[in-house]
Amino acid sequence: MEGFDREALVAQAKAAREQAYAPYSGYRVGAALLTRSGLVFTGCNVENAVYPLTTCAERTAVVKAVSEGEREFVALAVVTENGGSPCGSCRQTLREFGDDLLILIVDTQGNIRETTLAALLPDSFSATDLVI
């Protein structure tokens, strides 16, 4: 899965954003996670009246993918109105499955910022640190 269709992945994240359940913040987020096998798992943020129970779009996508047997990821597209960056919790959740993930941070105007998980979460803690 070297080359992939960036525009298609962004389009899927944009479509996922339409499903966002964000009655409290009004901040709608969509994500699309591409697996090494070529599948795409999408996610949106799902808020709750008990605010801390909110699930971010990126973690929705990861949980969907892993629960379907996928653990190798190539790229993640995240769409918000203003091109917001994935939060720390989502970065660490994604880190569990590698740090060479390509991340496309996109706004609703279509501006794309390309980065990697390693750049967003340097010197990270992972399973290799759990030497007991």
Ligand code: THU
């Ligand atoms: N949110 C995400 O879905 N992903 C992030 O990485 C940052 C924040 C959501 C959570 C909440 O529903 C809303 O954005 C405002 O924090």
